[in-house]
Amino acid sequence: ALPEAALAELGEDVRLGWKATSIQPTPSKQSNPPTDDTLQSDNGPFDVTFETPEGEQTVRAHTIVVATPANVSAKLLSNLAPSASRLTEIQAPPVVAVTLAYPRTALASTKANDQGEDTTNTSG
Numbered sequence: 001a002l003p004e005a006a007l008a009e010l011g012e013d014v015r016l017g018w019k020a021t022s023i024q025p026t027p028s029k030q031s032n033p034p035t036d037d038t039l040q041s042d043n044g045p046f047d048v049t050f051e052t053p054e055g056e057q058t059v060r061a062h063t064i065v066v067a068t069p070a071n072v073s074a075k076l077l078s079n080l081a082p083s084a085s086r087l088t089e090i091q092a093p094p095v096v097a098v099t100l101a102y103p104r105t106a107l108a109s110t111k112a113n114d115q116g117e118d119t120t121n122t123s124g
Contacts, residue, residue, distance in 0.1 A: 018050040018057075023064060023076050046080075 007014045024047045044062045066073050070090035077084035 015050075015052070018052045020048055020068075020076055021051055021056075022049045022079070023047075023066075024049070024079055026060065 003014070003016055007016065026045045026047055044064070045060050046062075046064055047058050048061055048064060049056060049058045066076055068076065069092055070087040071092075074084050074087035077087075
C-alpha cells in the first residue's frame, strides 16, 4: 500500500519494481575517491544501477538514501566505503507478520464476546 500511495502522490518520479544493484562514484570522482571512510554529501554525484522490468538502467544522483537490510547495504556501498563490509556482521533474523481477521459472526457466541469484553484467560 505504501508504494502505491507514494506513486499516487509523486507520479512518474516513483519507479516500482526497480532493484538497486550497484552504486558507483561518477567517473570524475573515481579518480579522487574520498580520503576517509565516510560518505559525505560533497562526494556525489553517484551512478546508481538498477535492474528494472525494462532491463538494466543507470541513474545519476547527487544524493542517495540507502534503506535496505545491512547485508544488501554492505554490497551496495562497497565501492564507496570499504568499511561498509562490516555491515554484514549485523545479524537480522527473518521476520514475518501475519494478521488474521474474522467477522464477529464467525466466532462462537458467548455473553462476554457479545458485549465486546476481553475473554482472554489471564490466570497463570
